Amino acid sequence: MTTMMNEAETGSPGAVMPGASSVAAPKSSRARQFWKTLLSRKTVMVSLAVLIIAMLTALLAPLIAPYEPNAPDLRNALKPPSSDHWLGTDALGRDVLSRIIYGSRVSLAVGFVSVAIAGSIGMMLGLVAGYVGGKTESVIMRCIDVMMSIPLIILALFIAALIGKGLGNVMLAIGLGMMPSYARLTRGQVKSVKQLDYVTAGVISGTGRIRNMFKHILPNCLSPIIVLMTMNLGMAILTEASLSFLGLGINPPTASWGAMISDGYNHLRTLPLLSLAPGVAIILVVLAFNVVGDALRDTLDPRLRGAL
Amino acid sequence: MVTFIIRRVLQTIVVILLVTVLVFSIMHLMPGDPVLMFLGPDASVEQIDHYKKQFGLDLPLPVQYFKWAGNLFKGEFGDSLVYRQDIGPLILAKLKVTLTIAIPAFVIAVTIGMFLGIMAAIYRGRWVDSFITVLANIGMATPTFWLSILCVYIFSLTLGWLPVQGFTFPSEDFALAVRRMVLPVSMLALGPMAVFARQTRSAMLEIIRQDFIRTGRSKGLGERRVIYVHALRNALIPVVTVMGMQLGYMLGGSVLIEQVFVIPGMGSMLITAILNKDYQLVQSAVLVIAGGISLCNLLVDIAYGYIDPRIRIS
Numbered sequence: 001m002t003t004m005m006n007e008a009e010t011g012s013p014g015a016v017m018p019g020a021s022s023v024a025a026p027k028s029s030r031a032r033q034f035w036k037t038l039l040s041r042k043t044v045m046v047s048l049a050v051l052i053i054a055m056l057t058a059l060l061a062p063l064i065a066p067y068e069p070n071a072p073d074l075r076n077a078l079k080p081p082s083s084d085h086w087l088g089t090d091a092l093g094r095d096v097l098s099r100i101i102y103g104s105r106v107s108l109a110v111g112f113v114s115v116a117i118a119g120s121i122g123m124m125l126g127l128v129a130g131y132v133g134g135k136t137e138s139v140i141m142r143c144i145d146v147m148m149s150i151p152l153i154i155l156a157l158f159i160a161a162l163i164g165k166g167l168g169n170v171m172l173a174i175g176l177g178m179m180p181s182y183a184r185l186t187r188g189q190v191k192s193v194k195q196l197d198y199v200t201a202g203v204i205s206g207t208g209r210i211r212n213m214f215k216h217i218l219p220n221c222l223s224p225i226i227v228l229m230t231m232n233l234g235m236a237i238l239t240e241a242s243l244s245f246l247g248l249g250i251n252p253p254t255a256s257w258g259a260m261i262s263d264g265y266n267h268l269r270t271l272p273l274l275s276l277a278p279g280v281a282i283i284l285v286v287l288a289f290n291v292v293g294d295a296l297r298d299t300l301d302p303r304l305r306g307a308l
Numbered sequence: 309m310v311t312f313i314i315r316r317v318l319q320t321i322v323v324i325l326l327v328t329v330l331v332f333s334i335m336h337l338m339p340g341d342p343v344l345m346f347l348g349p350d351a352s353v354e355q356i357d358h359y360k361k362q363f364g365l366d367l368p369l370p371v372q373y374f375k376w377a378g379n380l381f382k383g384e385f386g387d388s389l390v391y392r393q394d395i396g397p398l399i400l401a402k403l404k405v406t407l408t409i410a411i412p413a414f415v416i417a418v419t420i421g422m423f424l425g426i427m428a429a430i431y432r433g434r435w436v437d438s439f440i441t442v443l444a445n446i447g448m449a450t451p452t453f454w455l456s457i458l459c460v461y462i463f464s465l466t467l468g469w470l471p472v473q474g475f476t477f478p479s480e481d482f483a484l485a486v487r488r489m490v491l492p493v494s495m496l497a498l499g500p501m502a503v504f505a506r507q508t509r510s511a512m513l514e515i516i517r518q519d520f521i522r523t524g525r526s527k528g529l530g531e532r533r534v535i536y537v538h539a540l541r542n543a544l545i546p547v548v549t550v551m552g553m554q555l556g557y558m559l560g561g562s563v564l565i566e567q568v569f570v571i572p573g574m575g576s577m578l579i580t581a582i583l584n585k586d587y588q589l590v591q592s593a594v595l596v597i598a599g600g601i602s603l604c605n606l607l608v609d610i611a612y613g614y615i616d617p618r619i620r621i622s
Contacts, residue, residue, distance in 0.1 A: 150327070151597070153563060162335075282454065
């Protein structure tokens with residue numbers, strides 16, 4: 001997962017050059033071409049189907065889940081799979097399938113929100129650093145270097161320990177932990193877009209700094225940032241699962257896939273499914289996000305089309 | 309080249325200094341009183357005061373920082389609240405355990421990952437490529453701790469081939485150490501291995517399409533020489549960059565692996581320290597990790613400058 005981030009970040013081989021998608025064709029035709037290329041691979045179609053199913057499961061959890069996910073039923077504790085409980089029950093008698101269904105809400109919410117936090121803060125910092133330059137850039141980028149010298153999981157552990165457990169805090173911790181990649185990527189993009197003629201023309205014609213940054217530069221830096229966001233969705237889900245596994249993530253009894261794996265580990269000998277089933281859900285969703293992210297990268301960068 | 313090295317060394321020093329500020333600030337912003345947590349809610353005011361004085365926690369924050377940073381230069385990390393011992397030797401002992409797992413894992417990840425990447429690039433579009441690519445994608449989407457649990461279930465609990473958990477140094481009992489290290493080392497290697505395979509494949513595909521490779525083939529060089537000498541040497545550049553980053557990922561990953569396999573290394577020490585709000589220990593451990601990673605990145609950058617002259621000129 002780190003490479004996916006790195007590839008998009010460093011500009012090689014997956015990053016999109018500014019303006020790479022700007023071909024002289026009508027907008028609707030370009031959009032059609034984009035979707036046609038994106039959906040031309042079967043794996044992308046399957047991944048999108050997995051993601052749609054996961055999102056529907058999260059949205060419709062109360063309607064789909066056969067049992068209340070957090071209601072203990074000690075008389076039915078640690079039951080193997082049966083027609084009543086398809087994936088069995090955990091140590092507190094809670095239905096594992098229902099908890100996996102509800103767990104999708106946590107995972108997807110963490111994925112989307114933390115990536116949005118990382119993207120928005122990182123983009124702003126990168127935009128300012130790249131556009132203003134000089135000492136401002138040095139200060140921002142040194143702080144980014146500092147954050148990048150600490151592994152994501154350790155940084156997230158740190159922040160989670162600082163602000164406490166819970167859904168919102170985990171999103172914030174992961175978002176802040178992933179933010180440096182966006183700042184670095186945006187800065188690089190801004191610095192190259194800034195040199196283009198139309199930006200210079202804007203400056204000469206008296207366009208204000210803020211307007212230039214947000215109206216002329218930022219929109220032309222977005223492609224690789226969107227690709228990185230898609231790729232980071234899976235990473236955010238994995239990091240949340242890791243934090244919950246370590247006991248520093250979502251507060252119990254809320255169902256979280258990572259915490260379910262951790263809880264089930266104590267009963268691995270008797271009921272391995274308790275730990276193994278939530279892991280399969282994580283792999284499916286993360287894999288689907290990664291495949292879509294890869295395809296998006298290839299589609300937005302015509303140089304790599306067909307190479308990967 | 310000398311200017312390039314001096315500039316990168318200075319940047320690394322600044323980054324490490326800023327890491328000390330960041331780590332110190334974060335730890336002291338944490339809610340909860342570490343002394344109260346350590347002594348328990350029934351502790352008397354005298355006891356609390358005594359401990360605060362002993363560990364310097366009664367001083368103003370900037371004073372605490374400069375005192376701590378000054379001591380670091382002298383190689384004194386202070387005492388751990390939880391382990392009740394000098395932090396320097398403690399971290400050294402834990403680091404030894406973590407590196408005993410991480411170094412073989414890194415070597416395995418680099419060699420097998422690069423080999424798979426080369427194979428995928430050579431046989432691009434064939435079943436070998438598809439198989440390796442799918443495997444790499446699954447490898448990157450799989451939570452390491454989950455796969456570790458699955459392997460414990462299969463190889464330890466069901467087949468009984470390997471111990472469930474624990475750690476032994478190879479110098480103490482080599483056979484037992486190897487049996488205990490098989491699962492943690494391979495689990496820690498898996499994620500980075502997938503990353504190296506993907507990165508090598510991408511880099512090789514990029515290089516294979518370039519003119520000098522065509523020239524090599526057209527002047528009659530053997531395919532083996534073209535791939536392993538000319539293409540691989542150039543494809544190594546992006547792979548070397550990833551190596552520095554993956555080292556950090558491995559240290560992060562070791563936190564999870566050490567929890568699953570109950571290995572008394574840096575990772576499990578860090579979790580214990582965070583949960584018990586052992587400020588001094590967390591600060592020092594993260595500083596050692598960040599410093600190590602910054603140092604590795606520095607070495608990678610210098611190596612990079614040697615491999616690719618364009619970098620040191622820019």
